[in-house]
Amino acid sequence: AQTVTQSQPEMSVQEAETVTLSCTYDTSENNYYLFWYKQPPSRQMILVIRQEAYKQQNATENRFSVNFQKAAKSFSLKISDSQLGDTAMYFCAFKLDKLIFGTGTRLQVFP
């Protein structure tokens, strides 16, 4: 069975700084998909970024980028130029036929 681990329950960062959220996963499969979702206080789940396992190039979406290390089964999220609106829960997720989530990291961005 696939598992997703987020070892940082809480993190904080000052506005305009950079922060990295960690995620590791376990699978014996070779082709799969990885995601980061954001959940602000509104509770809505928002897709931040997506990575295909067969692509070596790290995905980037504006201020959000990932460091995908397939051999190490690591998928970290880097947020550059942090903004107050980035304050949220962040969930790492792994997908084959179903989407499995980690337990999340609560990120607080302070002025």
Add this chain to the structure above:
Amino acid sequence: NAGVTQTPKFQVLKTGQSMTLQCAQDMNHEYMSWYRQDPGMGLRLIHYSVGAGITDQGEVPNGYNVSRSTTEDFPLRLLSAAPSQTSVYFCASSYSLEGGYTFGSGTRLTVV
């Protein structure tokens, strides 16, 4: 385009009652899933479907039933509510195996 619609948004049940959480999507997505979210435990998969007529169990299926008679609808049935089922429930859908899921706004369920 409504996306994924969940009803109701809030519900209080008494122990032993049954109810159905509704989920509908208008994006012609084949993949649909139900999750529950509890503090400190992330989102846990209850049941999922890869197309009409096809469903499978997730991580925490006990006490819940699903069916998928149409592509659009994926209702979640609580057979006999228990306080342990107090949670926030999310329905989500995806167009393909490669795609990310689109989530509904959630249902907060309290069982007393």
